[in-house]
Amino acid sequence: MKYSLSSLDSISHISDVSFCECVDSLYIKPRRMIYKENGVKRTWDFIESLDSVAILLYHQQKDSLLFVKQFRPAVFVSQQKGYTYELCAGLVDKEGKTLEQIACEEVYEECGYHTQNLRKITEFGTSVGNSGAKQTLFYATITEDDKISQGGGIDGEVIETIFIKVKDLEEFLFNEDIIKTPGLGFGIMWFLHQYPLLKKEK
Incomplete structure (x- = not known):
């Protein structure tokens, strides 16, 4: 574990940090799979976790993409930098609701916007x-x-909304001092590829 007290110096409002064994999480469950591949016995440890939705938001008047910034303990422990830039996103943990409904709720809760004009881009595996x-x-x-x-x-979530102008997206994407998720990176590349057409939409 890389965490040290000195890494809190630049994150003054995070305090009283301690660690314990995670034995009763509502969101993840450690598992071990034992199997054979080409006749060779193997084991693999993994975490059983919930699926999620993410939303790439383009603000037409600002000509900007809207991201969220929040503190991630796992990143803080491993990289000494706790804040990450991400797409608005949430877990698929609301029984009886469609992915689209969950996505719209996340946009409202995290970013404060009402939206119903969702367009599915794709789906992919995370942390495979x-x-x-x-x-x-x-x-x-x-x-x-x-x-x-x-x-x-x-x-009690503490989520900050961040607008990045389209003209600055490529520089933002390749700035290694800013911790970003792969989904955000993919979303930016997809958007820039589609931008000439998307900008014409009302």
Whole structure:
């Protein structure tokens, strides 16, 4: 474990850090699979976790993509930098709701915008070496007319919304001082490839 007290110096509002064994999580379960591949016995440890949705948001008036920034303990421990830039996203943990409904709720809760014009981009596996959960990626446009709250998350979440101008996206993507998720990187590349067509949409 790489964590040290000195890594808290630049994150003054994170305090009282301690660690314990995780034995009763509602979100992940450690598992071990024992199997044979080409007749050779193997074992693989992994985490059983929930699927998720993510939403790439384009703000038409600002000509910007909207991301979220939040503290991630796992990143803090491994890299000494706790804040990551991500797509608006959430777990598929709401029984009886479609992926689209869950995605719209996440946009409202985290970013404060109302949206119903979701377009599915694709779906892919995340953390395939230790989880293998599926993430479904959507695209949506927003304007200030859609803003209905400040966002920031629920149940004590601390989520900051970040706008990045389209003209600055490539520089942002390749800035290694900023920790970003693979889904965010894929979303930016997809958007830049589609941008000439997307910008014409109302």
